[in-house]
Amino acid sequence: MTEGMALAEALTVEHRAIDDGIEAFLGDEGDPQALRDAMLALRRHIYLEEVFLFPPLKPTMMMPIFVMLREHGELWRAMDGVDAAVTAGEDADAACRDLLVLLDEHNKKEEPIVYPRADADLDDEVRAELADFLRDGTYPEGWVCEQA
Numbered sequence: 001m002t003e004g005m006a007l008a009e010a011l012t013v014e015h016r017a018i019d020d021g022i023e024a025f026l027g028d029e030g031d032p033q034a035l036r037d038a039m040l041a042l043r044r045h046i047y048l049e050e051v052f053l054f055p056p057l058k059p060t061m062m063m064p065i066f067v068m069l070r071e072h073g074e075l076w077r078a079m080d081g082v083d084a085a086v087t088a089g090e091d092a093d094a095a096c097r098d099l100l101v102l103l104d105e106h107n108k109k110e111e112p113i114v115y116p117r118a119d120a121d122l123d124d125e126v127r128a129e130l131a132d133f134l135r136d137g138t139y140p141e142g143w144v145c146e147q148a
């Protein structure tokens with residue numbers, strides 16, 4: 001995370017980077033490493049949201065967070081489908097396109113509704129934890145999201 005960047009902005013930058021990685025795989029170059037990196041980045045992104053961001057927002061945003069958690073479950077299963085296709089040496093393009101559609105639907109709600117509250121509502125300690133994780137955090141091996 002770039003110093004001085006608002007959390008909302010830093011989290012939105014991650015969304016775009018993940019989209020770009022999947023699109024690099026679907027493009028003419030068919031970059032498989034870009035896809036692997038994007039899948040790791042998306043799992044890590046979901047981890048940071050469910051572990052650091054959502055719990056303190058939950059009391060005041062019960063419904064939006066509930067929807068976000070449900071959609072994370074859909075995203076997680078879609079990623080499992082992409083990984084399974086890649087591992088089996090099958091064509092993963094259709095699974096990647098489906099994942100991009102799910103991501104678009106998720107991000108266009110999360111960015112305007114949830115992210116502004118990350119900067120407005122979180123206390124300094126949580127914001128510092130989140131900023132640290134954004135910089136160089138890794139999620140625990142084998143972790144799965146709440147509704148996977």
Ligand SMILES: [Fe+2]
Pocket residue numbers: 046049068072106110
């Ligand atoms: Fe999310």
Ligand SMILES: [Fe+2]
Pocket residue numbers: 011015045049110
């Ligand atoms: Fe997100």
